[in-house]
Amino acid sequence: MERLEHGHGHGHGDGDGGFRRPTLLLILVAAFPILSFFAINHGIVSVNFQTKSISINHGTISHAPSPTIDGDSARIRKRKKKKLGGGGGGDGRVEEDLVMARAAIRSAIISGGNSSSSSLLVVPGDETPLSTAVYRNPAAFLRSYEEMERRFKVYVYDEGEPPLVHDGPCKSIYTTEGRFISEMEYSGVRTRNPAKAHAFFFPFSVTNMVHFLHRPTPYDITKLRGFLAGYVRSVASNHPFWNRSAGADHFMLSCHDWGPMASRGHRELYENSILAFCNANTSEGFNPRKDVSIPEINLYSGFFPEELHKPVAPGLTARPYLAFFAGGRHGAIRQELLRLWKGKVPEMPVFEYLPGGPGGKDYYSFLLQSRFCLCPSGYEVASPRVVEAVYAECVPVIVSDSYVLPFSDVLSWESFSVAVTVEELPRLREILEAVPVVELRRLREGVKAVKRHFVLNSPAKRFDVFHMILHSVWLRRLNIKIL
Secondary structure (H helix, E strand, C coil), rough: CCCCCCCCEEEEECCCCCCCCCCCCEEEEEEECCCCCCCEEEEEEEECEEEEEEEEEEEEEECCCCCCCCCCCCCCCCCCCCCCCCCCCCCCCCCCCCHHHHHHHHHHHHHHHCCCCCCEECCCCCCCEEEHHEECCHHHHHHHHHHHHHHEEEEEEECCCCEEEEECCCCCCHHHHHHHHHHHHHHCCCCCCCCHCEEEEEEECCCHHHHHHCCCCCCCHHHHHHHHHHHHHHHHHHHHHHHHHCCCCCCEECCCCCCHHHCCCCHHHHHHHHHEEEECCCHHHHCCCCCCEECCCCCCCCCCCCCHHHCCCCCCHHHHHHEECCCCCCCHHHHHHHHHHHCCCCCCCCCCCCCCCCCCCCHHHHHHHHEEEEEECCCCCCCCCHHHHHHHCCEEECCCCCCCCCCCCCEHHHHEECCHHHHHHHHHHHHHHCCCCCHHHHHHHHHHHHHHHHHHCCCCCCCCCHHHHHHHHHHHHEEEECC
């Protein structure tokens, strides 16, 4: 093992060349089993991962990737950290917490294969049991979630002022971003003592940056990247926690299409930190081993649509339409869908714009009267139609390329949705009509079971979208050791 010498200093490199970047040292240590909720041929497997250990002067980080089937480790590079001053190095009990949580989850993974074959999993303290059919490993998920509730603490940085920081849009297509930022300000998971935090949250809003900093002509995101990089540099200068982990236990969240591009404004944030994005596109750099896919939720008024506030959604016999879509020609996939199916089949209404006039049905009426709801990607991979379909208890049909679906680390999407490739679009009607009624009923039961995971509540409730996002961050944090 060779140690490369370098100078001291903060070294908050942000890709702009203004700072000297210290040389990195990467050490490979022994492989060990880490939690995996992924299924192969409907059987849950535990995968051995190679853990990467990175020397950072007086501390060490080991990083295992998020659950994956192939078991290969991504190369995560960290820089040497600044020697910490008194009292700033964190609390060893934080890592002890994580050690105990990992052991408990591994135990649940092992014992899960020997558990009862019941289709429901009773949740202590919750009136609604979990449907085992919609999770990759139900016992492991429940134990992981309970460990998160018991232990997980997040420090929210105080730096910055609204509207760029500590604020965000709480309605429209960017609802998830603003509501999460708002909820984190008052959530019980927040700790005011950073030494007790397992993770650190940057509460800036990329959507608000776009609104207040970006000029539409010419197209230029330099100011967004500059603000983001400056914020990280400020945090790194004022606190020791970024330097301790090179940002690996920090996370940001954005539902704006430009979130991934803005994150590149600071190289270490982009390479090391947990990035929670609606636009979870692997072809554009999204890394499911460390990043988090979050659902895009479009609440036009900021509230759950009244049209979907039904005690019992219509059953299959009350849904005369095979499938439904309405939307503009945003992106190549939608253009192809509209070219092939717009106005072609009455029992499969596909519109670019909904027909108006007296007696015309509105968008939600079509959702509630359709057995399948088409969810093609637009300009970006994510679509709010996925969540709208779940709200209407209509089986989502995912048509996308390179999209990592939300919560797919724990949810078995094949149990409540149908995936259709772009190449299969000419056969779309044939594929959907070939789904047996028994299978369609199973898929709809799955949609009902996961609905609670996609609902925004104020204040947040157990297993809702806020806590599912936190759980995804928690899983990534479990895969990092700071010694």
